[in-house]
Amino acid sequence: MTATRVLVLNSGSSSVKYQLLDMRKGGRLASGLVERIGERTSRLRHTPLAAGGDTREWTGPIADHGAALKAVAEELARDGLGLDSPELAAIGHRVVHGGKLFTEPTVVDDTVLAEIERLIPVAPLHNPANLTGIRTARALRPDLPQVAVFDTAFHTTMPEAAARYAIDVETADAHRVRRYGFHGTSHAYVSRATAKLLGRTPEEVNVIVLHLGNGASASAVEGGRCVDTSMGLTPLEGLVMGTRSGDVDPAVIFHLARVGGMSIDEIDTLLNKKSGLVGLCGDNDMREIRRRIDEGDVRAKLAFDIYIHRLKKYIGAYYAVLGRVDAVAFTAGVGENAAEVRAAAVAGLETLGLAVDGGLNAVRGDEPRLISPAGARVAVAVVPTDEELEIATQTYALVGRN
Numbered sequence: 285m286t287a288t289r290v291l292v293l294n295s296g297s298s299s300v301k302y303q304l305l306d307m308r309k310g311g312r313l314a315s316g317l318v319e320r321i322g323e324r325t326s327r328l329r330h331t332p333l334a335a336g337g338d339t340r341e342w343t344g345p346i347a348d349h350g351a352a353l354k355a356v357a358e359e360l361a362r363d364g365l366g367l368d369s370p371e372l373a374a375i376g377h378r379v380v381h382g383g384k385l386f387t388e389p390t391v392v393d394d395t396v397l398a399e400i401e402r403l404i405p406v407a408p409l410h411n412p413a414n415l416t417g418i419r420t421a422r423a424l425r426p427d428l429p430q431v432a433v434f435d436t437a438f439h440t441t442m443p444e445a446a447a448r449y450a451i452d453v454e455t456a457d458a459h460r461v462r463r464y465g466f467h468g469t470s471h472a473y474v475s476r477a478t479a480k481l482l483g484r485t486p487e488e489v490n491v492i493v494l495h496l497g498n499g500a501s502a503s504a505v506e507g508g509r510c511v512d513t514s515m516g517l518t519p520l521e522g523l524v525m526g527t528r529s530g531d532v533d534p535a536v537i538f539h540l541a542r543v544g545g546m547s548i549d550e551i552d553t554l555l556n557k558k559s560g561l562v563g564l565c566g567d568n569d570m571r572e573i574r575r576r577i578d579e580g581d582v583r584a585k586l587a588f589d590i591y592i593h594r595l596k597k598y599i600g601a602y603y604a605v606l607g608r609v610d611a612v613a614f615t616a617g618v619g620e621n622a623a624e625v626r627a628a629a630v631a632g633l634e635t636l637g638l639a640v641d642g643g644l645n646a647v648r649g650d651e652p653r654l655i656s657p658a659g660a661r662v663a664v665a666v667v668p669t670d671e672e673l674e675i676a677t678q679t680y681a682l683v684g685r686n
């Protein structure tokens with residue numbers, strides 16, 4: 285029997301998201317989430333998609349990632365999809381930081397694990413959890429290929445002019461300070477799906493991808509290769525996000541330390557967790573912000589305007605970086621759902637060939653679609669992202685041809 289299934293694991297510090305896909309049939313067999321790992325009220329939600337069954341939910345203590353994965357394995361086994369199945373070809377893991385070295389999905393061995401560990405100082409919030417996920421899965425199925433798919437990989441094609449900060453080269457290199465970029469799996473998937481929507485190959489088109497979720501990033505993709513992206517050393521740089529500030533003058537940090545008396549950790553928390561939309565108006569959900577704006581809320585309106593202003597600046601910047609733009613693609617929670625954000629982001633950019641058709645923009649749906657007027661010079665598109673499918677595809681491409 286040929287093994288055609290891939291389990292995709294996205295391990296966070298206190299959560300594990302998973303999907304089981306069949307790569308031959310292209311279908312999703314199961315998906316789920318374990319949350320609040322390590323607490324007394326951990327929760328598992330499992331949806332047996334293939335069986336067409338209802339979501340099963342379970343609450344109780346799940347001590348660690350090992351216990352979480354065992355619970356997931358039990359749920360899968362109940363649907364006849366156990367991890368001991370010979371049909372399972374590999375486990376694909378989302379790994380946030382792959383540094384400069386990992387330019388491709390990689391089969392995990394001890395050397396790869398050690399390198400991901402070495403990157404912890406540049407990804408202290410993410411890589412430890414990703415590592416735990418890999419180690420746990422490996423212990424459960426030591427015989428199975430475990431593949432690491434890196435958020436940074438797609439961005440490793442950025443030229444040095446885009447990837448380097450203009451700081452002392454020796455200092456930067458000694459501490460591996462450079463722009464790595466994140467959400468790469470999504471940018472790769474969406475840029476390719478946009479080319480397909482246009483009936484062209486990825487090599488033929490230049491695309492600006494706007495991944496607007498709770499975290500948000502933009503990228504400039506030239507003929508299928510990333511040439512610039514808005515996140516940097518960490519996912520803090522760039523666009524205004526749900527709770528992250530995005531770009532600020534670095535001197536804001538010195539000022540808050542010297543004049544504001546804040547510690548480095550306090551400033552870190554401020555910029556990562558208490559800034560962005562939440563810092564500006566108290567809400568990070570775009571639906572709630574739109575509702576407040578409709579009620580005349582001035583702070584919500586200002587937060588929205590700052591969000592849009594930054595987005596527009598990046599569209600302009602990446603237009604200049606690319607020279608010729610064939611498409612602008614909106615994706616992720618806000619990009620796929622918030623028509624007002626899409627309309628506002630390109631408003632006034634008609635001379636760049638950018639516009640949205642009000643009617644098309646208002647249509648909701650799960651499929652990639654154009655929202656620019658017929659005959660527009662630049663296509664504006666909504667392209668739902670699918671990071672799990674992309675991780676599974678890359679994983680299977682690496683190990684599945686047996």
Ligand code: ADP
Binds near residue numbers: 496497526568622
């Ligand atoms: P994450 O970065 O957590 O993966 P998502 O891509 O799921 O985020 O995006 C989550 C965000 O999407 C929410 O915080 C909310 O602002 C936005 N969002 C989700 N649904 C809608 C909607 N129907 N209208 C506007 N915004 C939405």
